[in-house]
Amino acid sequence: MRLGTRVAIVGAGPAGLALANVLQQAGIDCVVVERQSRAYVEARARAGVLEHRTVEFLNDHGLADRLLAEGARHGSCEFRHLGERFSVRYRDLTGGREHHVYPQQFLVRDLISAYLAGGGQLFFSHPAVALDGLDGDRPVLRCQPDGDAEPLELECDFVAGCDGFYGASRQAVPAGRLRAYEKQHEFGWLALLAETPPAGDEIIYALHEDGFAGHMLRTPSVTRFYLQCPVGDHPENWPDQRIWSALHRRLGMTDAELAPGPITEKNVLDMRSFVVEPMQYGRLFLAGDAAHIITPAGGKGMNLALADAEELATRLLAHYRGAGTHALDGYSAACLPRIWQAQEFSHWMLHLLHSPAAGQDDSAFLHRLQLSRLTQLRDSPAYSTMFSDSYVGSSGRPTAH
Secondary structure (H helix, E strand, O other): OEEEOOEEEEOOOHHHHHHHHHHHHOOOOEEEEOOOOHHHHHHOOOOOEEOHHHHHHHHHOOOOHHHHHHOEEEOOEEEEEOOEEEEEOHHHHOOOOOEEEOOHHHHHHHHHHHHHHOOOEEEOOOOEEEEEOOOOOOOEEEEOOOOOOOOEEEEOOEEEEOOOOOOHHHHOOOOOOOEEEEEEOOOEEEEEEEOOOOOOOOEEEEEOOOOOEEEEEEEOOEEEEEEEEOOOOOHHHOOHHHHHHHHHHHHOOOOOOOOOOOEEEEEEEOOEEEEEEOOEEOOEEEOHHHOEEOOOOOOOHHHHHHHHHHHHHHHHHHHHHHHOOHHHHOHHHHHHHHHHHHHHHHHHHHHHHOOOOOOOOOHHHHHHHHHHHHHHHHHOHHHHHHHHHHHHOOOOOOOOO
8 A cells, every 4th residue: 555645754652643743733744653553552651751841842732631630740859868858849940840740651642542533644553664765855664564464655755753762764764874872871770660659749769878769650559660770680680579678678668658569560771872963864854762762860751752743843844834845954953952961961860869880999989979969959059950950851942943
């Protein structure tokens, strides 16, 4: 089957779906293809913290109704170390900017429903296998669906590659046209999702001699946790009893404060950072994890992906309203400063939170630096304001091009 469209969007994650909804609302024809099934993407638990500017963007396009009704608003986070606890009230320090806690899979469901309700075309279980003619006028996206279904070819003006780090979009760029910047971090994280109510109403970052522990809010009955672990560790090394013991010890909580519950997800994260420059080649524009990977420290991943989608949507709208292709030329230059700022903040957070590896010649020195950062965060208004501004995210939004 061969179809024609203006914008072919590869990937039905937050970036691809947000872009599709904005284009559809503006009357710009687009088609979304996704390698996974609808059931899979609507259940895939990932991020859950949305920044102020992200919520504004979604709300501007009528995509935040359920988020605003059901998501929890948060304006502070807590740090713990050696029995001491203090909160950074970032809402008060940033003129009212705050986070909304709303699980990614809930947002994905909302975006899918809105796009389909508007008559959008979305092909699930259609992995992209080739992108041809990216340096021409009409690229062709080829998909090979699961089973015996007929292959799909999409002829288009532009391709939005929103299909993640391992997707076909970035792989279609000829060698040497993109430059990759990458860092493998020296910390490991065991990521957990548990059916237990949050132990309080704040995200908690706990520094401990055994390693970092994180308490991340999701829903009234589900909580995300992180535990620092050795690089290359395996989930099998962490039976549930060991996990709850480590969480209680590192977070400084009793069973009454943090009730153990069924652990529904357990995996060791590949803690690395990755950015490609530029984020475009010919008629292909990369967004989200296809262009950059960031660690979970600071909660920037989904927000960066949606900021990419907003920037690309703004430029595509300008192009189709008569500004010409030059409106799209500055996409990478507009996105990359924000991405590198988030990378720097996430890197800073990692070194604030994590115990240096035991046995390093400089581990004692690094630990003292870590304690200095924590003390300044607690005691210095200027330092905590700088943290808050980066943590809650910029209020800047794209303008018409």
